[in-house]
Amino acid sequence: MFNRTWRSLALVTLPASLALAACSSEPGEAPATEATDRDTVAQAIASAGNLSTLSGALTDAQLAGVLDGSGSYTIFAPTDEAFAALGESGQLLLEVEQRPLLVGLMREHIVPGHITPDAIRQAIDAEGGPVTMTTMGGGSLTFSREGDAISVSRDGTNSATFASEGTEAGNGVVIPIDAALIPQGATNAGASDETGAAAQ
Incomplete structure (x- = not known):
């Protein structure tokens, strides 16, 4: 799950960090919202007001069932605005023909474990x-962080900022982010496939 540095750090500090996060927060910081005991990660995403595109994408990618299960996961959840910012080429990723690509991209937004901001x-x-x-x-x-703001980047390329402190569900955490962690080449590939199919 973690690289060497994070893994060794997590073994020592993560349980304490999670306990601290559940009990208190720094002045001026809003703690992660707690979903009802019966809410799963998938349910928390479906009930959020600004994650409807992600909810549909996870269903299409057949990952909603995983996030409804007993395993614990944290998802860095692009908001509806983040998906809209991808434009037409990004919307092509939601087409049935692009489902294998969509599955891979959605898996890159999920990490195992219950990890709060x-x-x-x-x-x-x-x-x-x-x-x-x-x-x-x-x-x-x-x-990485700058002040209270946390940024996340995928494989050292495109990045996003946490849009809120997130929601703790019964089997994990949902953390909204302000951009989808999708390499430019992926959306271009989707558009190229569509263009090629139309030309045939």
């Missing part, structure tokens, strides 16, 4: 700099 913030502070986690898809997400 406050725990990530404390890990960055303890490490004295960025920390990295391994995604469900095998890629890497790197987290």
Whole structure:
């Protein structure tokens, strides 16, 4: 799940960080919202007001069932505005023909475990700099902070900022982000496939 630095740090500090995040927060910081006990990550996403595109994408990618299960996951959830910012080429990713690509891209937004923004913030502070986690898809997400704001980048390329402190569900955490972690080449590939199909 984590790289060497983050893994060793997590074994020592993450349980304490999670306990601290559940009990308190720094002045001026809003703690993660707690969903009802029966809410799963998938349910928390479906009931959020600004994650409807993601909810549909997870269903299309057949990942909603995973996020409804007993395993614990944290998802860095692009908002509806983040998906809209991808434009027409981004919308092509939601087409049936692009489903294998969509599955891979969605897996890069998910990491195993119950990890709150406050725990990530404390890990960055303890490490004295960025920390990295391994995604469900095998890629890497790197987290850094400037003041209270936390940024996440995928494989050192495109990045997003946490849009809120997120929601703690019964089986994980939903953390909205202001951009989709989708490489430019992926959306271009979707558009190229569509153009090629139309030309045949």
